Structure formats: structure tokens, C-alpha cells
Amino acid sequence: MFMLIAALLLLSVMGFARLNLELDFNDYFAPSDPRFVAFNSMMDKFERHDQLWLLLETPKDWRDKESKAQLIDFLGKIKANQDINSIQGYNQFVQGTAKQDKILAYKSHPRLPSVLSANGHAMLLKLQLNRHRAQEFNTQSLWLDDVLQKVDRDSREYWLPLGVNTYFNGTHALNWQYAKVLGHDLSWFAPALLGIIFLMAALFIRQALWIFAICINSGIALVLSMGLAAWLKLTLAAITAFVPVIIVTLGLAYASHLYFGWRAEINRGQTHQQALRYTVKVNQAPLFYSTITTIFGFSLLMFSPSPPIQSFGLLVAFAVLCNYVLSLTSLIFFAKHSKASVSKGLDFSGVVAIARYNAKRPRAVMMGIVLFSAFALVSVSKLTLNDDPLSYFESTNPFIVSSQKMAQYFSGINLQHYVVASADNKQIAKAEISFVYRFSRFLKRQPQVVKVQHIGDWIKSVGVGQNQFKQILAKNTVVELGLASELSADKQSSLVTLYLQPMTAMELIAFEQRVADWLAEHLLEHPAEIRVSPPIASNLLFAHLSVDNANNMLLSFAIALVALAILLSILKGSLLFGLMGLLLNFLPLLWVFALWQINGGFISLGTAVVLGMMLGIIVDDTLHLMLKLPDQVQLSETCMWDCLHKVLPVISFTTLTIALGFSIGLLSAFSPIVQLSLLSCLVVIFAWGFDVLMLPVLYRRWILRKAER
Structure with missing residues (x-):
């Protein structure tokens, strides 16, 4: 087993050199998209002036003699930069190189208002970059960062003492900030993940070998997933930075079912080996089917028209498969060498008492769910698609600030x-x-x-x-x-x-x-x-991408929901179980998106992905509950509560784990990840609430009463 894992890891590492680490906002479009092909064709046919603009803002007037002299002096200094090929814009009018030989004397040049604001306080310089040093860097993104850092530093050093503000805009500036956002996210995600694992270990899983095995498995799944991305040359983007968070979080959640089952048996007096055999036996089927549904849910993201989202779904689906195999192999191998005695740690046994209390009021529960669901349907029907790629960055981001200046002094960037x-x-x-x-x-x-x-x-x-x-x-x-x-x-x-x-x-x-x-x-x-x-237009490309992505994710969600109902009906031999599973997984998403709409939320690239992926995650706990509930032979309320006493504390732990893991995305500086993270956390928590509060009520009324009759 370990030789096979080592061989796969070696193969994955060998492929790392093939990873596509170029960061370009255009990666969100499929290369074969006719609109994107037309966009690239236009870029080839016509000279474009929107790659890199330097906007200079002064309280004076750029038409003044002193300001013109300062500009000419600055141009002399910046032309010494070997990375700048040419400079165009307002400087052409100051230096007399603008083609005005055919322009009527009483007419202003048609280009002048595009590079000098009406009040003269702002002007634009177009910087054409020289790529001769690009081959010295591993990626174009690293080259662009190096070039723009130097140009930005030189511009600030010259202009700030003179009271002139500098702003960069254009596609190069956009991709520069895009790369910075990714670096910011990765610098926060890694330590936050380690903190969550440490917290779970300190409070709940107080077994060093179990934690070690979980960390090893997560690391293996991550390396294999990146190897898959490398060998398949998948398109990676800023949103892909959240993939490791999901992989580690789901790996911890998967392993917790085996750990808590083992710990419960140890506490009941079973031997170490007996406890391991038992936890594998009772969790094998739920883990298998929850793995299938999670893979299915994330695989549906591959129907998105956006390559990075397709890669997102494929990588997580593959990692979930790896986690399943590793949980039943290497995790058990290390667990065999763990201590046979366990410290109790925190648990969620009080959740069962909440479920019992709630189950005594079935009519109030059902009436409340029906009323809130009806209200949620009305609210969700008002959701609109309101995506805007400029809103993906924080309001203080330099690119957003420069875009506002472009709109203030010129005609904007739309x-x-x-x-x-x-x-x-x-x-x-x-x-x-x-x-x-x-x-x-x-x-x-x-x-x-x-x-x-x-x-x-x-x-x-x-x-x-x-x-x-x-x-x-x-x-x-x-x-x-x-x-x-x-x-x-x-x-x-x-x-x-x-x-x-x-x-x-x-x-x-x-x-x-x-x-x-x-x-x-x-x-x-x-x-x-x-x-x-x-x-x-790039904005129009994003608009169509958002609409197509939202439609595809909605269709994927409907397909996954129906597939879940059919699977539960077959596994439990009853349509009522399928109906319960459908309600328990549809209503949390309905309620969360209703709250999202009420608070001014809208459908965007990040929120649409939640529809495609979250059903595959929240259904895991439903499957663990449903498959462990008594079958037709053992139907009784006592058996039901015995089962829930074993399972509800475990799914409470997995809910906390997933919610904490996904909440890491709230640290992101990229709006789609923040939205995906927030909605995913809410869906997981709401799904737990429905499993704890609604499932016992439905089970008693639909399954037990039917059996009594």
C-alpha cells in the first residue's frame, strides 16, 4: 500500500513542472467560446490602449508650463527603465509628437480628451512594456509583478514629493492585483488550516496518531490532486486557492466518523482491534455512498462554462476519492498503533437532548418549516444576477481605486x-x-x-x-x-x-x-x-459567463437532488426516505439563499458554485443518519433514539469542522471566495439544524407511524 502511495506521489511531484501557474483574468473564459475568440481577434486587429495606463492626478493643471516641465523630466527618468518599450498619451501632445499635421487648426485633436481631463487635473500615460526579461522568470505573472513593482516605486518616488498621485489601470494592472490577491489568500489559508486542525485535536481528537494520520492523508490527497492538475494541464485561478481548504476540511470530516466510532467502542469496553473492526464495519457503507454523492456533486461543477470552476470541481472530486481510499487504508494502519485508552474530550451529546425536546412538538415544527419555506420561496424568486468582475476586489484595492479615478476624470473603463x-x-x-x-x-x-x-x-x-x-x-x-x-x-x-x-x-x-x-x-x-x-467586451463576456454558469449550476443542483432522492429510496427500500432526504437537503439551501436575497445578496460566480457543490457535502451527514437508522425489522422509537445518540454528536462535529474550515474563505480578498465561503458555512449549519430538529419529527410521523399501522 505504501509503495503504491509513494509511486503515485513521485509521479505527481514529477508533473509539478507542468503546472499552469500563469494568472490571467481571461482564464475564466473557455478558449473556444465564440465571444472570447472574437475578443482576441479584435485585440489582434486593432491597437489597444488599455493594457497599462498610468494616471497622474495633480491639484494644479497639467497644461501649466511648470507641470509640463516636470512631466518631461519624469519621462526622461522612466525611459531609462529597460522594461518600458514606449510611452504614449498626453506626453505626445506636450512633446509635439501627436499626429496633428492633418488636424484643422481650430479643431482639437480627437484623442486629447481621452488623455487629459476637462479640468486639466488628471492625465494618462500609456506604457508599452518590453518583454525581453520575461524568460528570466518562471511565469509571466512573476515577470509582470517585478516590472510593475519597479515602475510603481519609481513613479511614487518622483511624484509624491510634488503632491501628485499615481494610479495604474488596464489589463496588466488588473492581472497584477489579481496575483497579489492570490498571494494574500494563500498566506492566510495555510496557517488558518493548521490552526483548525490543532483546535480539533486539542478539543476533540486527543490521539496523536489519529491526528498524524489525518494530516498525512490530507497531504497525500493535496499532492495527488496537484499532480492531477499538472498532468491534465488544468486551468487554475484565484478561486482554485480555496481547493486545499476544502480537501483538508473534508478529509478531517471523513476521518471523524471512524474516530468517534472507534472511541465510542473503546469507552464501551471493547478491545482496540474490536473497536477498529466495528467502526469500519458500521461506517463503510455510509462513507462509500457519501463519497459517491460528494464526488457526484463536485463533478457537476465540470458543467460550468468556466475552465477554473471545472478544474475546481474535478480536483475536489478526485481528492474526495483519495480521502475515502486513504481513510480505509493508511488511516486504519496508523490507528492500529494508537493507544487503546482515550481521553474523553468534548462531545456533542447534548444535541440529542435538543432533538428529543424538539420532537415533542411535531406540529409546531412542521408548521414553522412550511411557513418559513413558503416565505423563502418568495424571497428566492426575487434573486437577480448582478455579477460584476470589478466587485471581486475590496473597495480599497489599488485597481478599484484607479478605476474610480478613471471614471471621475475620463469615461471609465467599461x-x-x-x-x-x-x-x-x-x-x-x-x-x-x-x-x-x-x-x-x-x-x-x-x-x-x-x-x-x-x-x-x-x-x-x-x-x-x-x-x-x-x-x-x-x-x-x-x-x-x-x-x-x-x-x-x-x-x-x-x-x-x-x-x-x-x-x-x-x-x-x-x-x-x-x-x-x-x-x-x-x-x-x-x-x-x-x-x-x-x-x-470583457465585462460582457463575464456577464454571459455568469448567466451560463448560474443556469448550469441550477440544473446540476436539480439533477443532484433528484439523484439523491432516488439513491435513498433504493438503499432504504422506501420512497418516504427519499422524500425526507430531498427535503433535508433542499430546504437548507432554500433558506440560506432566501436570507442572502433579503440581505441584498445576488447570484454571482461564487454564489452559483455553492449550488453545484454544497449538496454533495451536506448529503454526507444525511446518508450517515439515514443508513444507520433502524430498518423495517427493528422499527421502534427506542431504536431510533439509540441510533441518533450515536450519530448526531458525530455529525455535529463534522458540521463544526466543515463550518470552521469553510469560514477560512472569509479571510480572502477575492469576493467569489468570500461569498462561496459564507454561503457554504450557512448551508452546512442549516443542514445540521434540519438533521437535528426536522429528521426525528419526520421519521416518527412518516416511518414509525406507518410501521405501527
Whole structure:
């Protein structure tokens, strides 16, 4: 056994070099997603200005002579940085390199308002990075962190003494903060996990070898899971940082059933070997079926459209299988060498007294559950999808602060693009330009639109007609004209860029549909001349991802719930057991999401995952209860309470363990993990409450009374 484990560990460690540790917010999208493919295609065709912006804010005016001199001095210092390839933005107007040769004297350059605020207090510099040092680092993320740390430090050292604030924005800045959030989470998760294991050992599992075996098993499961991620080249992301927490927490919960069963038998006077045989015998079937249901629950996450969530589900499902095998092999091996006498430690025997007290009031319990469940159904029906990737970070995060500054001084960072092209792949001409003007006028009338940028801005500033523009375009390249952001290099397509107000996922999708309806109507006039792409935007990609993910998780939850009811009905030979299992696992989720809605919560990437994974976890305790309750031959209330006296304290311990373990996620600086953690803790606690308070009542009324008749 240990030779096999050692071989698997060696194989896993050998694959660690293949782990994909690149951190990119775009990893949440499937590479084959048509919207994501269109997004990447647009990035290749047009020059983008949103990778790395440096916003400089001053109480003075950047148009002042002194401020311009300071800017030129700063540019001289920062250009010495070998990691910066070029600097564009307001400096081009100060240094006279902006392409203004064709701009009418009485017209302002169409790009100027994009890099200098109306009051002159803020201006933007676009930093183009040089990747020549990237190969010196193990990952692009480490290279980006090194580069931006240096640029940030140099910028602050120069500007802060002058009273100028510096802010970084753009995709590079986003991924930089994304990596920092992951580092923050991992630095908290590891010690918090060790603290929980120590707490459980000190208060409950006072056996050194048992704790040692649990830690060894958890470590093995973690290494094997990371080996699986490496060999399968799974996509990892910030949300994956919570996977080790789940693996260790579930491993501790699984082992507790064997430990408490063994301890109970030792306290009854059984020998060490007898106690081990007994605990394995009575827990083998519940552990097997709870393993199957947990694996099934987490495997449903693989139906998510997001690769990191798919990886999340697969890794935990695999780790649960490892924990099951290790619990019945290596754990028992070490347990055989533990002391035959145990210190009592804390237990939850008082839980049975609570269950007995509650069972004496069945009508009040049933009426209360029905009323609260009806209220919860109404509340849950009001849940909305309100996901926004910018809300994933804390309000004090530098990227969020810089985004607020971008909205304060400029048009914000909520961009959306449409590619307008000739249907026959020719150079854009009068028909396409006329359509861009009409399209722009429609967009500017929409209350959600802050600004529209397109090729027509330059044409108006130059003061030429559309026929003259055709001639100018034929004689010059796109780069020579300074129009690489509006025109593709082959001059066959033009980009219309919208700056939108902050919007939720559903608002973005509604806006998309409104524009699509207008396009469907007006493109009928040019069916063979003009092609317009669907909207292209990272925020819109996240909106569709959130909707698709929520729908898939809801469907997965329904499938898992029905499968659970069928499994319990088959195992216990009664549809009533299946119905009880369905209620005991559906109602906790219903109540928790109702409370979530009442407190202003909404469906997001993190909350939707709870639907997919939590049923597989909370059903474990239900299975342990159901499978150990008396069968048809032994039906009696005395037998029921004897069984509950053995099982309820154990599932109380597992509930506490899982709740404490999942609560570690509340330390995260990443909103999806915080939401997942909070809702998971609440679901586990509510599920325990239903097992303790509702199960005895239902069992007495539905099973015992039926047997008496």
C-alpha cells in the first residue's frame, strides 16, 4: 500500500513542472467560446490602449508650463527603465509628437480628451512594456509583478514629493492585483488550516496518531490532486486557492466518523482491534455512498462554462476519492498503533437532548418549516444576477481605486466594441462610414453610453469629406495616420468603441439586446455591403459567463437532488426516505439563499458554485443518519433514539469542522471566495439544524407511524 502511495506521489511531484501557474483574468473564459475568440481577434486587429495606463492626478493643471516641465523630466527618468518599450498619451501632445499635421487648426485633436481631463487635473500615460526579461522568470505573472513593482516605486518616488498621485489601470494592472490577491489568500489559508486542525485535536481528537494520520492523508490527497492538475494541464485561478481548504476540511470530516466510532467502542469496553473492526464495519457503507454523492456533486461543477470552476470541481472530486481510499487504508494502519485508552474530550451529546425536546412538538415544527419555506420561496424568486468582475476586489484595492479615478476624470473603463466591416472584404468606403455615423448617433442617445469613439471623430477633425478620406487612406498606412485604434491594418474594418456607465450583468445583456434589435432593423438597408460584429467586451463576456454558469449550476443542483432522492429510496427500500432526504437537503439551501436575497445578496460566480457543490457535502451527514437508522425489522422509537445518540454528536462535529474550515474563505480578498465561503458555512449549519430538529419529527410521523399501522 505504501509503495503504491509513494509511486503515485513521485509521479505527481514529477508533473509539478507542468503546472499552469500563469494568472490571467481571461482564464475564466473557455478558449473556444465564440465571444472570447472574437475578443482576441479584435485585440489582434486593432491597437489597444488599455493594457497599462498610468494616471497622474495633480491639484494644479497639467497644461501649466511648470507641470509640463516636470512631466518631461519624469519621462526622461522612466525611459531609462529597460522594461518600458514606449510611452504614449498626453506626453505626445506636450512633446509635439501627436499626429496633428492633418488636424484643422481650430479643431482639437480627437484623442486629447481621452488623455487629459476637462479640468486639466488628471492625465494618462500609456506604457508599452518590453518583454525581453520575461524568460528570466518562471511565469509571466512573476515577470509582470517585478516590472510593475519597479515602475510603481519609481513613479511614487518622483511624484509624491510634488503632491501628485499615481494610479495604474488596464489589463496588466488588473492581472497584477489579481496575483497579489492570490498571494494574500494563500498566506492566510495555510496557517488558518493548521490552526483548525490543532483546535480539533486539542478539543476533540486527543490521539496523536489519529491526528498524524489525518494530516498525512490530507497531504497525500493535496499532492495527488496537484499532480492531477499538472498532468491534465488544468486551468487554475484565484478561486482554485480555496481547493486545499476544502480537501483538508473534508478529509478531517471523513476521518471523524471512524474516530468517534472507534472511541465510542473503546469507552464501551471493547478491545482496540474490536473497536477498529466495528467502526469500519458500521461506517463503510455510509462513507462509500457519501463519497459517491460528494464526488457526484463536485463533478457537476465540470458543467460550468468556466475552465477554473471545472478544474475546481474535478480536483475536489478526485481528492474526495483519495480521502475515502486513504481513510480505509493508511488511516486504519496508523490507528492500529494508537493507544487503546482515550481521553474523553468534548462531545456533542447534548444535541440529542435538543432533538428529543424538539420532537415533542411535531406540529409546531412542521408548521414553522412550511411557513418559513413558503416565505423563502418568495424571497428566492426575487434573486437577480448582478455579477460584476470589478466587485471581486475590496473597495480599497489599488485597481478599484484607479478605476474610480478613471471614471471621475475620463469615461471609465467599461468599454464595449463593435467591428464594422465591408461585406466583400474591401477597403471601408462611403457606405461603411455613413453607417458608423448613424450607429454612433443611435448609441449616443442611450442613457447608458458615456462616450462613443470611432473613425468619424478623426474625419471631422481633419475636415475632409468621405471621398477625400478615401484618397488619404489610399496614400497612407493606418500607422502613418495614427488611426491604428480605429482601423485595422488592412483598412477593411473599423472599430466603434463605447464607454459605458457601470452596469450589472443583466443590464449589460439587456443593453446588448437593445443594440442588436437596432442593428437587425437598420442593416436590412445594406444587406450585402456591411457586416457588424456582435458586441465585444470583457465585462460582457463575464456577464454571459455568469448567466451560463448560474443556469448550469441550477440544473446540476436539480439533477443532484433528484439523484439523491432516488439513491435513498433504493438503499432504504422506501420512497418516504427519499422524500425526507430531498427535503433535508433542499430546504437548507432554500433558506440560506432566501436570507442572502433579503440581505441584498445576488447570484454571482461564487454564489452559483455553492449550488453545484454544497449538496454533495451536506448529503454526507444525511446518508450517515439515514443508513444507520433502524430498518423495517427493528422499527421502534427506542431504536431510533439509540441510533441518533450515536450519530448526531458525530455529525455535529463534522458540521463544526466543515463550518470552521469553510469560514477560512472569509479571510480572502477575492469576493467569489468570500461569498462561496459564507454561503457554504450557512448551508452546512442549516443542514445540521434540519438533521437535528426536522429528521426525528419526520421519521416518527412518516416511518414509525406507518410501521405501527
